[in-house]
Amino acid sequence: MRSKEAIQAWLIEHIAEELGVGAGGVSPNAAFDDLGMGSRDAVTLSGDLEDWLGQKLSPTLLWDHPSIALLAAHLAGEATPAARDLSVPGAIPNEPIAIVGMAIRVPGASSVSEFWALLLDGRDAISGVPQDRWKTEDYFDATPGAPGKMYTRSGGFLDRVDLFDAEFFGISPREAARMDPQQRLLMETAWEAIEDAGVPPVSLAESQTGVFIGISSSDYASLQLRDASRVDAYAGTGNAHSLAPNRISYFLDLRGPSIAVDTACSSSLVAVHQAVASLRKGESTLALAGGVNVILSPEVNMVFSHARMMAPDGRCKTFDASADGYVRGEGCGVVVLKRLSQAIADGDTIYAVIRGSAVNHDGRSNGLTAPNGLAQQAVVRRALQDAGVSPRDVGYVEAHGTGTSLGDPIEVDSLKAVLLPDRAQNEACILGSVKTNIGHLEAAAGIAGLIKTALVLKHGVIPAHLHLKQINPLIEIDNTPMRIAARQEHWDGSKRKRIAGVSSFGCGGANAHVIVEAPPSRETKPASN
Numbered sequence: 001m002r003s004k005e006a007i008q009a010w011l012i013e014h015i016a017e018e019l020g021v022g023a024g025g026v027s028p029n030a031a032f033d034d035l036g037m038g039s040r041d042a043v044t045l046s047g048d049l050e051d052w053l054g055q056k057l058s059p060t061l062l063w064d065h066p067s068i069a070l071l072a073a074h075l076a077g078e079a080t081p082a083a084r085d086l087s088v089p090g091a092i093p094n095e096p097i098a099i100v101g102m103a104i105r106v107p108g109a110s111s112v113s114e115f116w117a118l119l120l121d122g123r124d125a126i127s128g129v130p131q132d133r134w135k136t137e138d139y140f141d142a143t144p145g146a147p148g149k150m151y152t153r154s155g156g157f158l159d160r161v162d163l164f165d166a167e168f169f170g171i172s173p174r175e176a177a178r179m180d181p182q183q184r185l186l187m188e189t190a191w192e193a194i195e196d197a198g199v200p201p202v203s204l205a206e207s208q209t210g211v212f213i214g215i216s217s218s219d220y221a222s223l224q225l226r227d228a229s230r231v232d233a234y235a236g237t238g239n240a241h242s243l244a245p246n247r248i249s250y251f252l253d254l255r256g257p258s259i260a261v262d263t264a265c266s267s268s269l270v271a272v273h274q275a276v277a278s279l280r281k282g283e284s285t286l287a288l289a290g291g292v293n294v295i296l297s298p299e300v301n302m303v304f305s306h307a308r309m310m311a312p313d314g315r316c317k318t319f320d321a322s323a324d325g326y327v328r329g330e331g332c333g334v335v336v337l338k339r340l341s342q343a344i345a346d347g348d349t350i351y352a353v354i355r356g357s358a359v360n361h362d363g364r365s366n367g368l369t370a371p372n373g374l375a376q377q378a379v380v381r382r383a384l385q386d387a388g389v390s391p392r393d394v395g396y397v398e399a400h401g402t403g404t405s406l407g408d409p410i411e412v413d414s415l416k417a418v419l420l421p422d423r424a425q426n427e428a429c430i431l432g433s434v435k436t437n438i439g440h441l442e443a444a445a446g447i448a449g450l451i452k453t454a455l456v457l458k459h460g461v462i463p464a465h466l467h468l469k470q471i472n473p474l475i476e477i478d479n480t481p482m483r484i485a486a487r488q489e490h491w492d493g494s495k496r497k498r499i500a501g502v503s504s505f506g507c508g509g510a511n512a513h514v515i516v517e518a519p520p521s522r523e524t525k526p527a528s529n
Contacts, residue, residue, distance in 0.1 A: 393499045
């Protein structure tokens with residue numbers, strides 16, 4: 001049997017000759033496809049290699065081992081990742097999960113530190129529609145439900161979503177132009193989150209790292225498919241929701257699950273729930289979880305205008321008497337998750353700890369898009385049970401809080417039913433919603449709420465909840481331990497562990513809730529339920 005080094009040298013020389021380049025221009029770690037080798041070239045190479053080695057080879061060999069280095073190792077008899085035992089020893093069914101890295105881009109903030117500053121400053125990042133999207137006047141009509149029109153001029157927008165460092169990710173300009181900006185944002189944000197976790201991204205190659213992404217908007221696909229002359233092969237891979245997490249896994253050479261989740265507004269928190277389950281089962285050793293939303297055309301705004309779901313003044317006035325709908329926002333967030341025991345053993349910096357999570361559905365409620373208070377109660381109870389946490393221990397809830405006159409009271413009543421029984425008057429439960437700062441990020445709403453909550457737990461500060469002038473009269477929390485964070489508050493964790501809940505509800509009835517705890521001290525040993 002020839003050595004790996006000899007096979008690799010032969011492959012480099014042979015491929016360089018076929019491509020008409022110097023041997024130095026052929027990287028052994030590059031995919032054959034990236035080297036410019038098509039299917040016919042691969043079959044020819046397999047035949048030539050078969051003659052040189054004097055042994056029968058499968059014509060599909062290059063697809064199973066898609067680089068010179070991997071192919072040489074296989075032919076030399078080394079075990080490939082697919083043949084190794086990649087199971088995770090010692091997985092614990094209900095082990096807490098550590099958030100060891102985070103990255104976010106939202107209106108008014110392009111990093112975690114900027115996001116925290118925006119929250120502490122109490123800023124409202126809603127603005128007019130950027131000039132590079134669409135001409136607002138062409139679609140504006142102050143009358144709700146006017147045909148082909150919308151009745152709000154505002155939204156939560158990112159700056160220059162057209163920018164992307166394609167070369168960094170090894171993507172050609174032609175392919176990058178066909179990629180949905182949501183895919184581009186996810187690749188950049190995932191990379192930033194991995195770096196924030198202190199993990200060299202290249203070290204994740206061949207690892208059981210899972211990717212779980214909430215995504216639901218299809219604006220870019222609609223724009224491209226309107227013009228048949230712009231459709232090419234890249235329009236498919238560039239716009240399929242499944243390719244959003246898959247592209248991250250492909251680029252980093254990850255071997256764990258790679259799943260796109262679409263449950264509408266709860267998508268990214270459902271993705272977090274799936275990531276937690278994957279880690280606990282030992283299916284993943286590390287997980288990237290998050291969501292993305294970009295608004296590129298006015299049609300969905302028109303749909304929501306007809307449904308009278310949007311606030312005419314372009315503000316989420318969650319819990320306020322004037323609440324009359326929400327404002328759409330865009331953004332992207334990714335967290336890096338690891339089993340708590342492993343995070344402590346690795347000496348990781350931990351933002352917060354996910355103690356438990358749950359998902360469910362409203363069932364037959366009072367309409368397909370109408371909330372179901374009993375289902376909301378059930379998902380919170382199930383998350384608490386999964387976390388092994390008493391309802392009385394939850395001191396803060398990052399509410400779904402879209403800002404509708406009936407949806408807000410239903411959510412608060414549900415939280416009261418679960419969290420307030422047996423709670424002493426001095427055991428406060430404070431409510432807030434990041435939507436009042438950045439709008440409703442739809443598929444990315446849950447991850448924005450989770451990242452905010454992780455920062456609240458880490459720093460012990462609850463930012464002010466905006467646009468609360470007079471509480472909705474249907475929200476009855478006077479003379480109860482529950483209150484809304486009308487101003488910034490310090491959260492003392494010296495006597496009682498800081499524990500919070502994060503809610504996210506999809507407009508089709510898919511609900512998610514996550515229980516999150518402040519990070520442990522360096523001396524703390526992980527506990528299982």
